[in-house]
Amino acid sequence: MSDPWSSLKSELSSTLSRVLGKNVEVRELPAGSPHGDFCLPCFGLSPDPVSAASDLASSVRAEFVIPISEGPYLNFRIDWEKFAPRLLKAVGPSYGRGNEGKKVMVEFCHANTHKELHIGHVRNLCIGEAVARILEFRGNRVLRANYQGDIGPHVAKCIWGYLNLEFPEPKDPVEKGRLLGKLYTEACKKAPEEEVKRITKALYEGDPETVEVWRKTREWSLEYFDSIYREFGVRFDRLYFESQTAEPGKRIALDLLRRGIAKISDGAVVVDLTEFDLGIVVLVTKEGYPLYPAKELGLAELQFSEGIDRCIHVVASEQNLYFKQVFKIFEMMDPELSAKSHHLSYELVRLKSGKMSSREGNVVTYHDVTEALRKKVEAEYGSESAGKVALAALKYGMLKMDTNTPVSFDLEEATKLKGDTGPYLLYTLVRAKSILEKAGDPGGLEFSDLAPEEIELLRLISRFPSVVKKSAEDLKPHRLARFLFDLSDAFNRFYEKHRVVGSEHEGRRLEIVRCVSTVLETGLGLLGIETVSRM
């Protein structure tokens, strides 16, 4: 919970506010800035910002920082010789932790059964897990939830395929998953529409024969997903299925009808949101089937019965309008429900050839990518920890850009192993740990004559807590990912230039390396990236 840098920053801000007689806040300068660590632009302070800055520079006294006026700016340089001991002492496994104390459900993945997991799901999985871990680290109790569509026309198509197509019996979970994916795609091309409707109906009405096939294939799907989740390092605390939200969803929809929130239109149960520019939402079809929005209401009932303070739905941006609609209905039902709900939207993963569609079979699956990656790692560097390195590359690649940035997926781009990649971060950590293993008797700590590369590392280490906090507030893991890259970059420059073991400054350098290693390991952990000890 200790965050010396933020404390320093806020102390400095209040000192300045006292001197100036008004509330000001110093701004942090980017870690590599030649101007120092904090600055106060003096433009609004007086008609003459330049002399205001220099007046302030000579009148302000604060511990650990040296004020310097540069033009209209009042800059502050941290006195690292004095500040370093305080900072390094704070760095341990819980450095950067918070105590926010909320109970949060993070709902992500949403893979539909009877289909293959593709790279779009991978982005979702990466974001969801990273956000879950970051929120946990900030002191929240997190429940990971996965809401899966295990019923409906897409399932009916797959069942049609199972009943009408030839296939060899699948042996392991991966084969089972892949087979279902193929059956689905084939059925989309071949299954007659009436047949799909018939099976959908049979499924909803509980026709024993159809249900049996459904049970079996659904089980295959879940085994397949489980094998991937295990490999990926995700475990869900709650699994919700559409088959279980349909009935309560319909019940709630009918209740909304009684309360006058919903109405009948063309025989369907709808909520009219046109006054909010959100169109009309159909809850129950004229045939009496609950649609997705109705099921969402059923799901919310299940979720909020857990007493959660917040529910974060990690769902692609194509559902933006949908979530606005659902949250508006929440608001009409119970404002608190909508206040606690949040849609973490991310842009789609597309292929260069266009949008992926399991219906058309033009998807890049989870196994396509992980296998390509693993093979490449093995070919170039040998098989030692190839699987973990491959996953690191995949996860970091998905997390390093803003959730708002659309991904145009390219296998070549995704299998890069050098530069701004997951393996680079892993490698940096391996190097740092290797130094720590070889360390002799550290000797005393002194911080005189710090090299620029050492100061750079201290600056980055100091900012870790605020980066994590910001990442958590914005629900943007890429901020943390970028930070870890910058840290690695700075560490590798330091590594190249300065000897640690056996050097004159071994004591403090070991301490710095220890902190880099701790921060890197913690940070990678928050991104859901498993580290390795050798590469």
Add this chain to the structure above:
RNA sequence: GUCCCGGUAGCUCAGCCUGGACAGAGCACCUGCCUCCUAAGCAGGGUGUCGCGGGUUCGAAGAUCCGGAAGUCCCGUCCGGGACACCA
């Protein structure tokens, strides 16, 4: 047609929330660097109409005149993607 997201180096992307302080990385390409803590590394080499157009924009009692910073804020527009009543 309406709404949402994107447009920054050849390519992939940061930076925009919180305006000022050189517009930054990585990849790719070229040149160096392993008797020394792991070369998946490091050093050097050069690139930009920040899609386009407009607007707005700090300081003293007031008034007037002059000056007054945009990749970042606002509006418009173009391009790409997505969404928009019985799919999920």
